[in-house]
Amino acid sequence: MIFDTLVVGALESNCYVLADDGPEALVIDPGGDASRIIGHLDAKGLEAVSLVNTHGHADHIAGNAELRKRYPDMTIAIGRDDAKALRSPLRNMSLFIARLVKSPPADRLLDDGDVVEFGRWRFRVLATPGHTPGGICLFSEDLDPSGTPLLVPMDSESASRPDGLGVRGKGKTRRRLDPEWVSGSQRGGRGGGGPRPVLFSGDTLFADSVGRTDIPGGSWDDLIRGIRQKIFVLPDETEVYPGHGPATTVAHEKKFNPFAGEQAE
Numbered sequence: 001m002i003f004d005t006l007v008v009g010a011l012e013s014n015c016y017v018l019a020d021d022g023p024e025a026l027v028i029d030p031g032g033d034a035s036r037i038i039g040h041l042d043a044k045g046l047e048a049v050s051l052v053n054t055h056g057h058a059d060h061i062a063g064n065a066e067l068r069k070r071y072p073d074m075t076i077a078i079g080r081d082d083a084k085a086l087r088s089p090l091r092n093m094s095l096f097i098a099r100l101v102k103s104p105p106a107d108r109l110l111d112d113g114d115v116v117e118f119g120r121w122r123f124r125v126l127a128t129p130g131h132t133p134g135g136i137c138l139f140s141e142d143l144d145p146s147g148t149p150l151l152v153p154m155d156s157e158s159a160s161r162p163d164g165l166g167v168r169g170k171g172k173t174r175r176r177l178d179p180e181w182v183s184g185s186q187r188g189g190r191g192g193g194g195p196r197p198v199l200f201s202g203d204t205l206f207a208d209s210v211g212r213t214d215i216p217g218g219s220w221d222d223l224i225r226g227i228r229q230k231i232f233v234l235p236d237e238t239e240v241y242p243g244h245g246p247a248t249t250v251a252h253e254k255k256f257n258p259f260a261g262e263q264a265e
Contacts, residue, residue: 001018001019001020001021001143001144002017002018002019002020002025002044002046003016003017003018003143003144004016004017004018004040004044005017005241006033006036006037006040008030008031008032008033008036008037008063009031009032009033009059009062010032010059010097011031011032011059011097011244012244013029013031013032013059013060013243013244014029014241014242014243014244014245015027015028015029015030015031015037015063016028016029016200016241017037017040017041017046018118018121019044019046019119020118020119020120020121022119023045023046023047024046024047024049024050024118024119025041025046025047025048025049025050026048026049026050026051026052026118027041027048027050027051027052027067028051028052028053028054028138028200029052029053029054029060029061029200029202029243030051030060030061030062030063030064030067031058031059031060031061031062031063031243032059032062032063033063034062034063034065034066034067035066037063037067038066038067038070047071048067048070048071048074049071049073049074049075050074050075050077050116050118051064051067051068051074051075051076051077052076052077052078052110052116052123052138053076053077053078053079053082053086053103054079054135054136054137054138054200054201054202054203054204054243055078055079055082055085055131055132055134055135055136055202055203056078056079056082056083056084056085056086056091056092056132056134057085057092057093057132057203058089058092058093058094058097058099058101059097060202060203060243061078061085061086061092061101061103062094062099062101064076064086064103064104065102065103065104068103068104075107075108076103076104076105076106076107076108077106077107077108077109077110077116078106078109078110078134078136079109079110079111079125079127079132079134079135079136080109080110080111080134081129081132081133081134082132082133082134082135083105083106083109083134085132085134086102086103086104086105086106087102087103087105088102089101089102091216091217093215093216110125110136111125111127112125112126112127112136113125116138121140121142121143122140122141123138123139123140123200124138124139124140125137125138126138126139126199126226126230126231127226127230128201128202128204128223128226128227128230128231129219129222129223129226130204130211130213130218130219130220130221130222130223130224130225130226130227131202131203131204131211131212131213131218131223132203132217132218133217135202135203135204135211135226136202137199137200137201137202137204137205137230137231138199138200139197139198139199139200139234139238140197140198140199141195141197142195142196142197143195143196143197143198144194144195144196196237196238196239197234197235197237197238197239198238198239198240198241199231199234199238199239199240199241199250200241200242201231201240201241201242201243202242202243203242203243203244204223204226204227204231204242205227205231205240205242205248205253205257205260206242206243206244206245206248207240207242207245207246207247207248207252207253208248208253208256208257208258209245209257209258209259210223210224210227210257210259210260211223211243224259224260224264227253227257227260228260231250231253232250232253232254232260234250235250236249236250236251236254237249237250237251238250240253
């Protein structure tokens with residue numbers, strides 16, 4: 001399969017491109033640099049047929065309009081309570097970063113427990129409000145991101161950049177994972193690799209951090225409740241691919257996350 005991560009936009013959002021054996025692609029959170037995303041798809045002979053936004057902030061939806069223009073049959077899905085943000089620069093916060101971002105309306109509104117089907121994969125929707133009212137995560141029990149690095153290299157500049165709309169703790173350096181928490185397949189083979197559980201967490205959960213709630217529509221209590229009741233109950237080996245920064249695992253965050261894990265106050 002194809003499982004690519006593109007870091008896009010001024011706020012360095014993670015855009016994920018997934019494809020199976022055919023030319024159809026699923027795009028998650030095209031938060032900017034739409035022409036580069038399209039170029040990446042073209043270079044691999046792919047066509048976006050489905051787009052999912054984990055939430056409605058501008059740094060995760062800014063590429064929607066250009067992708068829909070390039071792929072007119074592509075469907076757009078988002079959590080029900082964030083749907084209005086697609087069309088509103090005030091709700092999607094683009095007014096606060098000196099842009100006016102508007103996306104086409106959603107074709108599908110997602111609720112907790114819904115299933116997004118793409119090729120041979122099924123992604124269960126986990127409603128995780130807190131960063132935004134309609135924030136969601138996507139969980140697959142058997143994705144096979146072979147060859148995808150679990151740790152995204154971070155240089156000193158990216159590690160200390162302003163956190164923008166996403167990450168709690170402005171200026172906080174997010175360290176890479178302790179090697180003992182890195183899955184074997186990312187270090188040269190987890191018993192041959194193969195399917196394993198994967199979560200796309202948007203701006204709900206990050207490596208050693210969580211999403212901001214000090215913005216309109218945010219709720220700290222909802223965020224932490226969602227992480228603990230929806231994410232931390234997933235298998236420990238679940239690989240977590242967030243909206244910004246490096247990937248992580250459920251096991252690592254349960255143990256080390258300073259805001260929601262065992263070490264949280």
